[in-house]
Amino acid sequence: MTAPLRVAVIGAKGRIGSEACRAVEAAPDLELVATPDRGDSLETLVDGGAQVAVDLTHPDAVMANLEFCIGHGIHGVVGTTGWTEERLATLRGRLAASPATGVLIAPNFSIGAVLTMRFAQQAARFFESVEVVELHHNRKADAPSGTATRTAQLIAAAREQAGLARQQDPTTHALDGARGADVDGVPVHAVRLRGLLAHQEVLFGDVGETLTIRHDSLHHSCFMPGILLGVRRVVDTPGLTVGLEHFLDLD
Numbered sequence: 733m734t735a736p737l738r739v740a741v742i743g744a745k746g747r748i749g750s751e752a753c754r755a756v757e758a759a760p761d762l763e764l765v766a767t768p769d770r771g772d773s774l775e776t777l778v779d780g781g782a783q784v785a786v787d788l789t790h791p792d793a794v795m796a797n798l799e800f801c802i803g804h805g806i807h808g809v810v811g812t813t814g815w816t817e818e819r820l821a822t823l824r825g826r827l828a829a830s831p832a833t834g835v836l837i838a839p840n841f842s843i844g845a846v847l848t849m850r851f852a853q854q855a856a857r858f859f860e861s862v863e864v865v866e867l868h869h870n871r872k873a874d875a876p877s878g879t880a881t882r883t884a885q886l887i888a889a890a891r892e893q894a895g896l897a898r899q900q901d902p903t904t905h906a907l908d909g910a911r912g913a914d915v916d917g918v919p920v921h922a923v924r925l926r927g928l929l930a931h932q933e934v935l936f937g938d939v940g941e942t943l944t945i946r947h948d949s950l951h952h953s954c955f956m957p958g959i960l961l962g963v964r965r966v967v968d969t970p971g972l973t974v975g976l977e978h979f980l981d982l983d
């Protein structure tokens with residue numbers, strides 16, 4: 733019988749981290765060996781012999797956590813948001829020095845959200861106008877969400893590949909922020925509301941028609957199959973992978 737894969741969850745007391753701990757504990761092929769949260773030493777990962785660390789912390793914490801993990805040859809599965817091109821470049825540099833180590837950054841672990849991104853990518857070349865609206869609970873640190881940012885980037889890339897011009901914003905009079913954040917030419921609007929979890933609409937428009945692709949995460953359990961898939965696959969995937977879709981055989 734194969735020994736269970738030893739997994740740590742960093743940010744174990746958080747909303748998604750606590751759910752991830754339960755999911756790892758319930759999986760027969762995985763063993764939860766370390767559960768650090770803010771203020772705990774990451775040496776518990778080494779003491780527990782962790783092979784994979786799931787990071788579900790905060791944009792301010794994730795880079796240092798990954799530096800520790802990669803430095804110790806521990807694979808990373810990252811749900812924490814706040815990624816920029818600069819941060820990704822730093823991470824690639826660190827991984828180059830530890831070529832056997834893999835890191836998956838998943839802007840969203842839910843299958844429905846990954847499919848939303850894929851469908852939006854497919855629709856992008858057929859519509860002149862597109863805007864993204866994301867809606868989250870009111871304790872979220874970052875805006876726009878990692879998912880919305882990634883969705884907009886994928887749409888922009890698909891438009892560019894199809895030879896579509898950047899959208900022209902006709903607005904000449906606006907309050908700051910009224911037209912949302914500009915992500916590669918795609919306006920992204922962020923709503924924060926008590927009672928919500930994570931929701932997104934991608935709105936496409938052209939002559940005489942609109943198309944809305946909407947996804948709703950109703951409970952943190954929706955992220956668990958994706959996290960477990962990431963844990964199982966990252967050990968055989970050295971280097972940096974951005975997006976769970978690469979582990980879903982969607983094509």
Ligand SMILES: NC(=O)C1=CN([C@@H]2O[C@H](COP(=O)(O)OP(=O)(O)OC[C@H]3O[C@@H](n4cnc5c(N)ncnc54)[C@H](O)[C@@H]3O)[C@@H](O)[C@H]2O)C=CC1
Nearest residue numbers: 743745746747748769770788789793811812813839840841
């Ligand atoms: N990719 C995905 O599918 C999902 C990603 N997220 C992201 O995961 C992150 C956490 O989200 P929530 O659980 O809602 O936040 P949360 O605030 O409930 O939990 C974060 C936890 O991390 C801990 N923490 C902060 N700094 C730490 C450090 N240096 N070391 C160890 N632990 C530390 C906090 O004490 C807290 O317990 C956010 O960036 C969020 O956007 C959340 C849900 C799904």
Ligand SMILES: O=C(O)C1=N[C@H](C(=O)O)C[C@H](O)C1
Nearest residue numbers: 813839840872877878879930
């Ligand atoms: O903070 C959250 O809750 C979520 N964060 C991720 C994001 O920023 O996209 C994923 C999901 O939307 C939940």
